Amino acid sequence: MNCSDLDLLLAGPAAGRTLPAAADSHLRTCPRCRALIAALDQSIPVDSVKTEAITAIEQRLLENLAPARALPAKKLFFAAFLLIFVALMAVGIAHLGAFAWAELGLGRRIMISTSLGASAALLGYSLVQQMFPGSRHRISPALLPVVTFVCLTLILAALFEVGHSGHFIREGMPCFEAGIPYAIPAAILFWLILRRGVVLSPWVTGGLCGALAGLIGVSVLEIHCTNFDLRHILVWHLGVGVSGALAGLFAGWLGGVISRKRA
């Protein structure tokens, strides 16, 4: 056993448990770890709360105590997020047409739909966890939008090649403008659902919400647009998702500032 192993023991669910023999023998030879254990083992007084403070809290909480129905199961919210995602995507495809889908091969279709679906599921799952304080996170919610868009960039880069697009901006802007209108109503609907929970980190939740809303625009464009130039896809298609995430981040930050000022 070394110092790092002891750190794991200290961090693990072992509080109050007797140290294993290996740790004991390490402690005999390591004065640094001995000092650390002694320092952490100092008795820490538990502050007593003044009775008046407790009474004041009780009075404020109990004066209008009414039953609060617990929110429905998380999977219902998850299903709602995905339903909105699919519904708005379907509206977009019906409106713009699935021209790219007809030209893409089966392999590319599977890769694109799987990666977009998995991204939406991950973002939706994390968004639901944001509504319930103290939820478990498999991936850090602050990093998830970044991870998602980096993975999508890599997958799209593997599927498409850099072509010879004559008018990069003139051909790209219409795509960007076509994708954004699907992200905006999605973000509003997601926000209406999010309001039912408690958002503790407005900017993180805003980023996740914007990323998921923007991903609807990305999906619609991937199925609609027949320009397979990689630069066009990364900038004007994926750009809708990234813009959504950034707008959500900003909206969340702004919302947090406003609510703090009100408080």
Place this chain on the structure above:
Amino acid sequence: MELPGAQSGAADSQQELQNCMVRYQNADPDAARVLIRQLSPALLRFFSSQVATRSESEDLLQEAWLRIHKARHTYRPGEPLLPWIYAIARHVRVDGYRRRRRISQREIAAETLPERASDDGATTQLPGFDALMSCLPENQREVVMLLKVEGLSLEEVARVTSSTVGSVKQKAHRAYKRLRTILTQESTAANAASGESA
């Protein structure tokens, strides 16, 4: 030898608190009182670790209970209660910190070890726990406090801080490494001082 740490995470006590929370959701005033009385000391300690004065800690405690009250519908029966409570308390503390920073615009020098209290030198040469904690960066101090003082498990701390278990382990490891270095420096300085006096 025993591993240091709080013993407050006993399963039956947790279960009892969870039952109280469900009754509190159903507007049972006695359950609310039990929760307030049982959890307030630990929450006050949680706030005191970051806040300079006791009155500020008590203000944060009040605010935390108000937010817990407003958010009580988001507690899902059967889920662990303490991560839910501490996640809300953590954000109250962060908001309080921002508010104080805005008001005072003073910087806290976290890199320097505060003066050791004179009364703990009689029993040990170690710096006090709070003094040691003040040497750690905010995110590492928070993890050590939750693990050591509040007695939460790695997974519970990950839930409170909205991060992953791996990230919590890493922060704890870095904190312990830093504490070892500080303790070694303290010990070397103490030895040098005693050598000079001899």
